[in-house]
Amino acid sequence: MRKIHVIGIGAGDPDHLTLQAVKAFGDTDVFFILGKGEEKVDLVALRRGMLDAHRPDGAYRVVEARDPERDRKAGGADYSPAVDDWRGRRADIYERLIAEELRAEETGAFLVWGDPALYDSTIGILEEVLARGSVEFDYAVVPGISSVSALAARHRTGLNRVARPVQITTGRRLADEGFPDGVDDVVVMLDARQAFGRFADRDDAGIYEIYWGAYIGTPDEILVSGPLAEAAPRIERLRAEARARKGWIMDTYLLRRRGDG
Numbered sequence: 001m002r003k004i005h006v007i008g009i010g011a012g013d014p015d016h017l018t019l020q021a022v023k024a025f026g027d028t029d030v031f032f033i034l035g036k037g038e039e040k041v042d043l044v045a046l047r048r049g050m051l052d053a054h055r056p057d058g059a060y061r062v063v064e065a066r067d068p069e070r071d072r073k074a075g076g077a078d079y080s081p082a083v084d085d086w087r088g089r090r091a092d093i094y095e096r097l098i099a100e101e102l103r104a105e106e107t108g109a110f111l112v113w114g115d116p117a118l119y120d121s122t123i124g125i126l127e128e129v130l131a132r133g134s135v136e137f138d139y140a141v142v143p144g145i146s147s148v149s150a151l152a153a154r155h156r157t158g159l160n161r162v163a164r165p166v167q168i169t170t171g172r173r174l175a176d177e178g179f180p181d182g183v184d185d186v187v188v189m190l191d192a193r194q195a196f197g198r199f200a201d202r203d204d205a206g207i208y209e210i211y212w213g214a215y216i217g218t219p220d221e222i223l224v225s226g227p228l229a230e231a232a233p234r235i236e237r238l239r240a241e242a243r244a245r246k247g248w249i250m251d252t253y254l255l256r257r258r259g260d261g
Contacts, residue, residue, distance in 0.1 A: 002102050002137035005109040006116045006123060008144015012217030014050050016145040024142050025054045029106040032097050034067040034090075042246075046218065047111050063101045065093050079172075087121055091128045099135045113250075115146040118168070119189050147216050147252045148187050155211040155225050159254065160185050171195045174255075184257040194239065196255055200232035207258040210235070214242055214251035228255070 005024045010016025017025075031051060035044050044064070051062070068089040094110075102108045112122050126139055148168065152159050160166035167183045171191025175198065179186060188195065199208050208228035212235050215221050222242060224235050235253075243249045 002098060002104055002135075003107040004098070004102075004126065004137050004139035005107065005142060006126070006139060007109050007111050007142045008115045008146075009047070009050060009111045009113065010145040010217060011114055011147040011150040012046060012215065012221075013150075014046075014053055016150070016217055017050060017054065018142070018144065021142050021144065022054050024109065024140075025051070027107055028055075028060060028109040030061045030063055030102050030108040032094075032101070032108055032110050033062060033064045034093070035064055036067045036248075043113075050111070061101075063097060065097060068093065087125055087128070090121065091125045091132075094125055095129045095132065095135055098129070098137055102137075112144065113147075115144045116141050117143065118146050118148065119170075145217075147189070147213075147250070150216045151187075151211065151213045151252050151254065154213060154216060154221075154223055155254075157211055157254070159187060179255075179257065186255045187252065188255060189252050191251065191253070194236060196228065196253065197232055197236065199255065200228050205229040209256045209258070210253055211256070212251065212253035214239065214249055216250075216252065220246070 005028055007021050007024050009021060031047075033044055033047055035041070048062070051060070068086060098108065110122050112120050114120065116122055123141060129135065130137070148159070161184070164185065165183055166185040166187060167180050168187045168189065169180070171188055171193050174186065174188050174191070175193045175195035196210055196212075199205060205228055209226065210228045210231050211225045212231070213221065213223045220242070222238055224231050224238065239249060239251065
C-alpha cells in the first residue's frame with residue numbers, strides 16, 4: 001500500500017524542522033508541493049531549500065501542482081460553501097497526484113507550513129480522498145512548530161497567563177464576534193481584515209496589548225509589540241508595505257487584554 005507523510009515544516013526557519021520531520025524526509029520517495037502562484041514562489045523555494053539541506057542524496061522526486069484559487073470575497077452564508085468547494089477541488093488534485101505519481105511501494109509526503117493540526121486542511125482533504133475509495137494509502141502526521149508557538153518565542157512571552165485560558169481564532173471571527181467571553185488572551189490567525197484595529201479605536205483601547213509577527217521564521221520576518229493604540233498604526237503601515245512589496249503576507253498575533261496574572 002502507498003504511504004503518505006504529512007510533515008509539519010515549521011513557520012519558515014529551516015531549523016524549525018524536528019528530528020522526526022528530518023527522519024520522515026529521509027523515508028520519502030516523492031514530495032508533493034502545491035504552489036500558490038508567482039507571488040508565492042519563494043514559499044516553494046523555502047521547501048526546496050529544506051530538501052536540499054536534509055536530502056543531499058537527491059534520491060527523491062518533486063511533483064509540483066497549482067493550488068486551486070479560493071473565493072476569498074465570500075462571506076456570511078457563502079463562506080462555508082466557498083471553502084467546501086475549494087477543498088473539493090484540492091482533493092481532486094491530491095487524488096490525482098497520489099494515483100498517478102506514487103507507485104504502490106513508494107512513500108509520498110506533503111510539506112505543511114507550521115503544524116498540520118492547526119488551521120490546515122491537509123488531513124481533512126486526505127480523509128476525503130480516502131472516503132472516495134478510488135485510491136488506497138495509509139498516512140501518518142508529523143507535528144511541526146506552528147506560527148503561534150514561533151510568535152510567542154520570538155516575542156519572549158507566554159500565550160496564556162497563570163491559570164487562564166488562551167483561545168486561537170481567526171480574524172474573521174474576531175471581527176464579527178469580538179473578544180470571546182471569559183478569555184483575555186486571543187491568538188489570531190488568517191486576519192486579512194486587520195481586526196485588531198477595531199479594538200485600537202475603542203475608548204478602552206489602553207487595556208490591550210498586541211504581539212504581532214509577519215513572515216515568522218523567514219528572512220523577511222517583521223515583529224511589533226506594545227500597547228495596541230500605539231502599535232496598531234505601525235502594524236497597518238508595515239503590513240501594507242510588506243504586502244505591496246511581496247504580493248502576499250502571512251501574519252499572526254496575540255491580542256492581550258490587561259488583567260492580573
